[in-house]
Amino acid sequence: MMNWQSLGASLAQQLQQPMGEFRTVPIHGGDINQAFRLECDQRKFFVKVNRSELLSMFVAEKAGLDAIRHSGTIRVPEVYLAGCEGDLAYLVMEYIELGGRPDADRFATALAAMHRCFHEQFGFECDNTIGSTPQINTFNADWIQFWRRQRLEFQLELARKNGFDTRLIDAGNRLAETLGKFFESYQPRPSLLHGDLWSGNQGADEQGNPVIFDPACYFGDHEADLAMMELFGHPGQRFFAIYNEHFPIDAGYSERRELYNLYHVLNHANLFGGGYAAQAERIIERLLSF
Ligand code: ADP
Secondary structure, rough: OHHHHHHHHHHHOOOOOOOOOOOEEEEEEOOOOOEEEEOOOOOEEEEEEEEEHHHHHHHHHHHHHHHHHHOOOEOOOOEEEEEEEEOOOEEEEEEEOOOOOOOHHHHHHHHHHHOEOOOOOOOOOOOEEEOOOOOOOOOOHHHHHHHHHHHHHHHHHHHHOOOOOOOHHHHHHHHHOOHHHHOOOOOOOOOOOOOOHHHHHHHOOOOOOOOEEEOOOOOOOOOHHHHHHHHHHOHHHHHHHHHHHOOOOOOOOOHHHHHHHHHHHHHHHHHHHHHHHHHHHHHHHHHHHH
C-alpha cells in the first residue's frame, strides 16, 4: 500500500505549498501501472504507482513528458515528482480532465509543430519503455542503423528469447539487412516523437486543446508516429490533410508505415503472444516482397 501521507509531504515540499486534507480515488484504464487521482483542496493530481524497481521507467516517462512540454507545441501533463516510497515507485503529474478525441485540425497542427522540433541525431537522452519492454535510445546519426539495431533487431532478439518460431526471426533478420531499400529517395530528420501514439494516449482537455500522454519519446522519423496512429484506429483523412500542410508527408510513407508498425506488432507479440506473431510474420513477408 502506498503511504499517501508521506507522498503528500514530499509533494508539498516539491511544490512549496502546504497540502491540506486530501483523498485518493483509484482510476482504471492503464495497461502497466496502478493509477490514482489525488484530490487536495482545489487541486487534482494524477499519480501512477508501480514496484520500486520500475522507478527508472517513471523517470524516463518524466523526461519524455518534459521534452514535449518544453517544445511548447502540444499539451502534456506537467510532471511534479518521480520517486519511491518504501517498495513502491510513483510518478505525480497534473490531472487533466480528458474529454473525448482531439479535434483533427488542432491535433494535426500541434503534432506537426512538435515533429518540427529537430535534434542533430536519432535517439533520446535516456532509454525508456514501450509498453513494459525496454526501448533503447542510444544516439545515432544514421536512422537506418538506429531502426535496425535499436528497434527491429532488439525485438527480434526478444522474440528469439521468448521462443518464437525461427521462421519469423530468420525472415525478420533478412528484412533487417535490406532496410536501405525503403530509404533510397528519403532521408528522415530526427523529429521529437511521442513514440507510442495510439488512440488510447490522445485526448482533449476541457478547452478542446489536444493532449497527449504516456509517451515513449525519442528523436526519430516523424512517419513512425504517424504510422502508430494508424495501427490501432485512425485519426481520419482530415488529420492527414492538415498535417501535410504543416509537415509534408513523403510519397513513400505507405511502405515505411508497415515497417514502422512492425516494431509495435513485434512488441505486442513479445508482450502478449497470441496472434501478433503471425501478424508480424505476414508484415515481414510483405516488406520482403517490396
Ligand atoms: P499506463 O502507463 O498504465 O498505460 P496511462 O498513462 O495510459 O497508464 O493512463 C491510464 C489512463 O488514465 C489513460 O487512459 C487516461 O484516460 C488517464 N490519464 C492518463 N494521464 C492522465 C492525466 N495526467 N490526467 C488525467 N487522466 C489521465
